[in-house]
Amino acid sequence: MEFCDECGSMMKTDGDKWVCPEGHEKLRDRAKEATMKTTQGQEHSSAVDMSDVDDAEIGPTTRVKCANPDCDNDRARYEMKQIRSADESETRFFTCTECGQKWREDDH
Structure with a gap:
């Protein structure tokens, strides 16, 4: 996740740059992104069964x-x-x- 230095909004990727809703841009840093965690692929995760837990x-x-x-x-x-x-x-x-x-x- 990346946040805009100008307005603080969460940014989204657009090719080789990050873009915020206000239109501010900054270049992507692939090395930094490699350390980021993602929730991608977790959309269909199942609930945890707690029925047997004390x-x-x-x-x-x-x-x-x-x-x-x-x-x-x-x-x-x-x-x-x-x-x-x-x-x-x-x-x-x-x-x-x-x-x-x-x-x-x-x-x-």
């Missing part, structure tokens, strides 16, 4: 009230991801250990 192996849990009003459980698996700009806090994603309800929590 819940203790999936990740950390925390004490939090389930978002499902019909569930009284107070434990959920969680993970944190940076989905907004780097100067904002991470978003917490929860999955109830009892009913499987998923929800997210953002700091405002």
